[in-house]
Each structure stands twice: as C-alpha cells, then as structure tokens.
Amino acid sequence: MTRIDAKFAALSAAGKKAFVAYVMAGDPDFETSLEVVKGLPGADVDVIELGLPFTDPMADGPTIQLAGQRALEAGMTLERTLELARRFREEDNTTPIVLMGYYNPIYNRGVDTFLEDAKAAGIDGLIVVDLPPEEDAELCIPAQKAGLNFIRLATPTTDDARLPRVLQNTSGFVYYVSVTGITGSAEAQAGDVGPEVARIKASTDLPVIVGFGINTPEKAENIASVADGAVVGSAIVSQIAAGKPVAEVLEFVKTLSDGAHRA
Numbered sequence: 176m177t178r179i180d181a182k183f184a185a186l187s188a189a190g191k192k193a194f195v196a197y198v199m200a201g202d203p204d205f206e207t208s209l210e211v212v213k214g215l216p217g218a219d220v221d222v223i224e225l226g227l228p229f230t231d232p233m234a235d236g237p238t239i240q241l242a243g244q245r246a247l248e249a250g251m252t253l254e255r256t257l258e259l260a261r262r263f264r265e266e267d268n269t270t271p272i273v274l275m276g277y278y279n280p281i282y283n284r285g286v287d288t289f290l291e292d293a294k295a296a297g298i299d300g301l302i303v304v305d306l307p308p309e310e311d312a313e314l315c316i317p318a319q320k321a322g323l324n325f326i327r328l329a330t331p332t333t334d335d336a337r338l339p340r341v342l343q344n345t346s347g348f349v350y351y352v353s354v355t356g357i358t359g360s361a362e363a364q365a366g367d368v369g370p371e372v373a374r375i376k377a378s379t380d381l382p383v384i385v386g387f388g389i390n391t392p393e394k395a396e397n398i399a400s401v402a403d404g405a406v407v408g409s410a411i412v413s414q415i416a417a418g419k420p421v422a423e424v425l426e427f428v429k430t431l432s433d434g435a436h437r438a
Contacts, residue, residue, distance in 0.1 A: 177271070177272065177299045177300065177322065177323070177324050177347065178269060178270070178271040178272075178277055178299045179222065179271040179299050179300050179324050179347040179348065180274070180298050180324070180347065181269075182221055182222060182270075182271050182312075183333040183348060183382045183403070186221065186403075187297075187382075189400070192380065192399040192400075192402070192403060192404045192405070192435050192436060192438045193221045193222060193348075193384060193399075193403060193404025193405075193435070194219065194220055194222075194395065194399070194404060194405060194407075194431065194432040194435035194436060195220070195221065195223075195224055195273075195384055195405070195406040195407075196215050196218075196220040196222075196223060196224065196406075196407060196408075196411055196428055196431070196432070197224040197225075197226060197239075197275065197386075197406060197408030197411065197412070198211055198212060198215075198223070198224075198225065198226065198384075198408075198411060198412065198415070199226035199239060199242035199243055199244060199245075199246050199409065199412060199415075200212075200225050200226055200228060200251060200255075200256040200259050201228060201246030201247075201249055201250075201251025201255060201256065201259070201352045202226075202228075202242040202243075202245050202246045202249075202251075202412070202415055202416075202417075203245050203249060203250065203415065203418075204248075204249045205250070205251065205255060205259065205349075207361065207415075207421065207423070208246070209259050209262055209263065209420045211415065211421055211424055211425070212225065212259065212263050213263055213267070214268060214421060214424075214425040215270070215425070215428065216267055216270045216426040217425065218425045218426075218429040218432055218437065219429060219432040219433070220270070220428060220432055221233045221270075221271075221404070221432075222270070222271045222272075222273060222366050223270060223271065223273070224273045224275050224302070224406065224408065225256065225259070225260065225272055225273065225274050225275065226242070226243065226275055226276060226408075227238065227244040227245075227256050227274055227275065227276030227277070227280060228242075228243040228251045228252075228256070228276075228294075229243060229252060229276055229277045229279065230243075230247065231277070231279075232276075232277065233304075233305065233316075234279075234304045234305075236409060237413055238409040238412050238413055238416065239408060239409060242412045242415070242416065245416075246401060250294065250419060252272060253280045253283075253284055253289075255282070256262050256274070257292055257293060257296040257298070257360055258296070260272055260274075260293075260296040260297050260298055261295075261296045261297060261402040263297065264296070264297035264326035266434045268297075268341065269330075270335055271299045272297060272298050272299055272300075273298075273299065273300040273301065273302055273324075273326060273347075274293065274298050274300070274301050274302070275301075275302040275303075275304070276302075276303065276304075277303065277304065277305050278303050278306050278313075280432060281303065281314065283304075285413065286313070286314055286317055287317070290317060290318055290321040290323065291321070293322055293323065294322060294323060298323065299323065299324060299347075300324035300346075300347045301314070301318055301324070301325055301326065302326045302327075302328070302350060303325075304328060308340045308341055308343060308344070311344050312386060315344050315410055316344060319344065319346060324347030324348075325345065325347070326345065326346070326347045326348055326349070326350055327341050327342070327344075327345040327349060327350070328341075328350045328351075328352050328357045329341055329342075329350070329351050329352065329371075329375055329383075330351075330352040330369075331352070331353075331354070331371065331372040332435055335374075336437055337370060338374075338375065339378065342375075342378055342379050342381075345369065345379070346381070347381070348381050348382040348383065348384050348403070348404075349375055349379060349381050349382070349383045349384070350384055350385075350386060351368070351371060351372060351375060351383050351384065351385045351386070352386060352387050353367070353368050353385050353386065353387045353388050353389070353398070353409070354387050362388045362389075362390070362394070363385065363388035363389050363394060363398050365388060365397040365400065365401050368385055368398055368401055368402065369401035369402075372385065372401055372402045372403075377392060381429065382404065383402050383403050384402060384403055384405065384406055385399075385401075385402040385404070385405055385406065386405070386406030386407075387406075388411070389405050389406065389407050389433070390409065390410035391410075391431075392430045392431055392433060392434030393434060394434070395407060395431050395432075395434035395435040395438075396434040396435060396437045396438050397399060397438075398435075398438075399434070399435040399437075399438035400438040404435060405434075405435045405438075407428075407431050410427075410431070411424065411427065411428055411431075414427050
C-alpha cells in the first residue's frame with residue numbers, strides 16, 4: 176500500500192473528501208518552493224501534486240506555463256525536484272506526493288534510474304500527461320512494479336469505449352479533468368461533473384478526484400460534493416506568482432482545503 180492508498184483509505188473511513196494542492200517545484204525559487212510545500216500539510220492538504228518544470232507543457236495554461244518558466248530560469252531540474260521531495264520527507268513521512276509532468280525529462284534520465292531515484296526521494300505516484308495507455312509498457316507498468324502509483328487522466332471526451340483502456344493500469348486515484356482544454360481555461364461546474372464522476376465510478380473502485388477550473392473554496396466544496404475530492408492548481412500558483420508571502424499563500428490554501436472538506 177502506498178501513501179496515496181493509505182491516505183484515501185483513511186479519508187474514506189472518516190467520511191471525508193480529499194483536497195489535493197498543485198504547486199510547481201522551484202517556483203519562484205528552490206527555497207521558497209520548499210517552504211510552501213512543507214507548509215501544505217499544515218494547511219490541511221491531503222495530497223501534494225508537485226509539478227515537474229518542463230519547457231513544453233502542452234496541457235497547462237498560461238499560469239502554470241509561466242510558473243514552469245520561472246522555475247527553469249531559477250535553475251530547477253528533475254534532480255532538484257527530487258531533492259525538494261527528499262528535503263520535504265526529512266520532516267513529513269506520511270503526506271503523499273504525486274509528481275506531475277511530462278515524459279521527456281524522465282526518458283532523458285532513463286526510466287529505471289528515474290523510478291529508483293523517485294522512490295528513494297519519497298515520491299508516491301506519477302501523472303505523466305503525454306503518455307497514453309497504449310504506451311503503458313514505457314513507464315506505467317514499470318512504475319507500478321517499483322511501488323509507485325500511476326494516475327491516469329479521464330476527460331469529458333473519454334467515452335465509454337475509451338474508458339476501460341484508461342482505467343486498465345491506473346492506480347491510486349483517477350484524475351477527472353473537468354473541462355475540455357488547458358489548466359485555468361474554464362470553470363468546473365458540479366452539474367456537469369457529477370454525472371461524469373458517477374460514470375467513471377461505475378467502472379472502478381478507485382477514488383475519482385476532479386481538477387481544472389476550481390479556484391475558490393465554494394467551487395472546491397461544490398466539486399468535492401460530487402466526487403471523492405478536488406484539486407486546485409492555477410489559483411494557488413497565481414498567489415505565488417503575485418509574490419505573496421508564503422504564510423499568505425498557505426492561508427489561501429487552507430480556505431480551499433476547508434471548502435473541499437466541508438463537502
């Protein structure tokens with residue numbers, strides 16, 4: 176059982192929904208980013224989604240694209256991202272970390288080396304948005320053999336014919352993308368999301384967590400009420416981009432987590 180599996184089991188036993196917070200590793204710099212990440216559990220974040228900076232983030236909107244650029248310009252690399260996770264694990268051995276990014280940096284490092292290093296750094300799961308299920312042998316299956324969850328995205332365009340393939344080797348949880356398009360591009364609507372979450376849950380026992388288009392405590396509550404939890408990314412990254420002090424960023428995150436946990 177991974178930390179992700181344990182966290183969702185505990186949330187389910189307590190009748191609670193999950194709150195997942197996304198931040199870009201190294202934005203605006205390593206030490207500030209580490210301070211934010213270390214503070215997330217205290218803001219009642221259940222799962223940390225740690226963005227891996229990449230030069231061509233095709234699924235991300237301008238807010239997260241710019242965060243990745245800032246991180247890269249500050250010298251962030253895959254190795255330093257894993258170092259950030261290692262530093263976090265010095266103080267917290269229970270909060271799950273999901274590394275979210277693209278395959279190119281992993282491929283360049285070498286899959287076996289990357290998986291060994293990620294596991295040692297305390298990474299619990301992967302979301303690699305540009306590897307479809309047809310490429311599961313490339314990373315998904317090796318990752319699961321190494322003890323890491325491989326979390327797949329389902330979208331509004333994932334029809335009933337495609338869904339079984341998407342779910343086939345998914346573990347940890349299913350990430351439902353609530354809107355068609357890039358991050359931060361539209362607002363999630365519970366009335367649209369609810370039936371889709373139900374459709375996915377009819378085909379899997381995994382938790383279904385909804386992200387994209389959630390940027391207020393009220394929206395986090397509304398979306399979590401029709402799913403197993405909510406993810407917020409761009410709204411948090413925007414706070415960091417605005418140069419808010421870490422304490423203020425974490426206060427904002429706490430309002431979002433409170434919203435999701437009210438559901």
